[in-house]
Amino acid sequence: MKLASIRYRNRDSIAAEIAPGELVDIASLRVDGAPSDMIEVIRGGEALRQRVAAALAKARSDTSIARIPAADVTWHPPVRPGKICAVAMNNSASNERKISAPDHPAFFLKPSSCLVGHREPIRVRRYYGSVHPEPELAAVIGVKTRDVAAAQALDAIYGYAIFDDITGNGMRAEDMFHYYAVYAKKDKPNETERVEQHLSYAARYKGTDTFGVLGPWLVTRDEVGNPDDLAVQCRMGGELIADDSTRYYNYKVAEVVSFISQFHTLHPGDVISFGTAFKPGATRKSIHMANFQSVEGPVEITIAGLGTQQSPVVIEDKEIGAWRLR
């Protein structure tokens, strides 16, 4: 089932695709206990999913149930997650660029406040510097999960969605520290020593408003084949800039969910994004050249079985305001 959070005729609702280009409001299916909030739908689990899917199948031949033209709706992010965990440098194509790297998934957080939906504009201000798209497969967690083994980890997932992990690599280069960190000495824990170290912080370059596009659909996992083998394409202004597959992720979907769950409790609606599918397309342009400041949008991301996400890009000619007190 393909679920969406939409606004239609000034009303927000949860909808499902009933035919190509057509949706129905879940409420119009009159399923017992079907909530009007996506996280509550997710909490309803497999039992509720089956009831809604059965009602949707019946509705295909029921002309009394209103159909909503997909072209006429505003798309919200399908879910407003409590947290978004995104894996860094998980594409095996980046391995040859690594001098030293962790031997486990490393991940960062994006705030729910940065999310926009399909067809909502990505707004980039001049002072953000270079910003580019990163096409990724994302999973939406179905059940509260802690310490799940890899073999069971896919069961924690309610469904999948396209995620554009928009990245300001201009700000990335600005938010780095080269410094002497203080650590307790290994042999004398009551004394400290200085260790030269590099740290960087991602909240600005990964979490700025509109730097995450989720959707259009949350596709329930029964409809998605092997999440570790889905084709991913990204176009910028119509030109193919990434032609890749989730099969090239270093860490598989189940491995990432299992690993994260041994540190963070995952809650229904939480989003995990598995890393950028960035292998260049036929014209050899890459996502790293697709700087929104100079290359025209829209961004278009297609993942097999998950649909196509389109995002217009709006450049705001704006300088940063007075943030110093004097």
Added chain:
Amino acid sequence: MKLASIRYRNRDSIAAEIAPGELVDIASLRVDGAPSDMIEVIRGGEALRQRVAAALAKARSDTSIARIPAADVTWHPPVRPGKICAVAMNNSASNERKISAPDHPAFFLKPSSCLVGHREPIRVRRYYGSVHPEPELAAVIGVKTRDVAAAQALDAIYGYAIFDDITGNGMRAEDMFHYYAVYAKKDKPNETERVEQHLSYAARYKGTDTFGVLGPWLVTRDEVGNPDDLAVQCRMGGELIADDSTRYYNYKVAEVVSFISQFHTLHPGDVISFGTAFKPGATRKSIHMANFQSVEGPVEITIAGLGTQQSPVVIEDKEIGAWRLR
């Protein structure tokens, strides 16, 4: 006013301090329009705050209003924020350790799911490696805020709380990449070049479950003097390990809020933490030696006007589970 989210006699509620060691349930004050959720209280703004404060003042001489002994309640984090933004290396005491650093606040995110309340245990597993406390001043945002100038930024704050930004510096050292990043060439944007770079990712070492302690109180800002001049102490197992003040922050509270708001929209209930107050106490022990794996708790943080936060530390003798598929 000192507000708290508590559980008492199996019921969650919002409470206020009525006398030292005594609280009252806000609902028992019968204030028109007083909600039972802290974010809704915050959304009520200054008008609601004044009505509750007036009712609380009256209740001091009203024996019909039940008083709750502070010793008998379970403390939740006063608020469940949409996001937590925390500033890195904002203490001027760390400046002499910087080789190169941004000339603006750099910040990271912590997930709401990591939060625990006053007196809830900090749970540290053996495989987390070294973990230490970081005593910080935090602000709770009152109104939806974007692009606020520094001169107006304090008006965006509803109140202040003590925040322990618990940090796993063992995991920090593991989640670093040294690699060749791909950037578009400045002069030839249709070509890319490789730039040697260090990146690190904070979601694990800053966001693991129980790595954020907020509270006990959310103190409304009318009761807090100058947020840029508050004494901060941290004790570990009774020993003073930090004796510092918010006056030594490089970037002032208003500057941080203003800066962040020019990238992220801030929402009511969002938490901003301003950096670690870590100057060692009289015994010259430092927070960096206060590794929970070997130094006994509890952690105790006091900030002038905000109360004292106590956190027992529980070590879990546990190895990481099977997160690889084979």
